[in-house]
Amino acid sequence: xxxxxxxxxxxxxxxxxxxxxxxxxxxxxxxxxxxxxxxxxxxxxxxxxxxxxxxxxxxxxxxxxxxxxxxxxxxxxxxxxxxxxxxxxxxxxxxxxxxxxxxxxxxxxxxxxxxxxx
Numbered sequence: 323x324x325x326x327x328x329x330x331x332x333x334x335x336x337x338x339x340x341x342x343x344x345x346x347x348x349x350x351x352x353x354x355x356x357x358x359x360x361x362x363x364x365x366x367x368x369x370x371x372x373x374x375x376x377x378x379x380x381x382x383x384x385x386x387x388x389x390x391x392x393x394x395x396x397x398x399x400x401x402x403x404x405x406x407x408x409x410x411x412x413x414x415x416x417x418x419x420x421x422x423x424x425x426x427x428x429x430x431x432x433x434x435x436x437x438x439x440x
Contacts, residue, residue: 348393355386 333339333350342350358365362383366376
């Protein structure tokens, strides 16, 4: 309670990064990258950094950009894979000579009474 409202803990330090899903990681990276981009000049002015440290900061921004791009590519590829697998499975069901009964999920329909036999 004694902490200031603007205190910040990195998700890497707090351990959140390891618990997050890829989507949560992606959203955090995107928000963090946008915040840095919006405040790039203020960050450079606010710190009394030498040229080497400023370069390191901008290199870190580029690394975050690369990480964000990698996460986006992984998500796109997994979505394409999932869609292709669904299409292949549907094609296999339609080509099959064996009749395979399948039904769509029913919502709020009464369940059958199990009479345990005839």
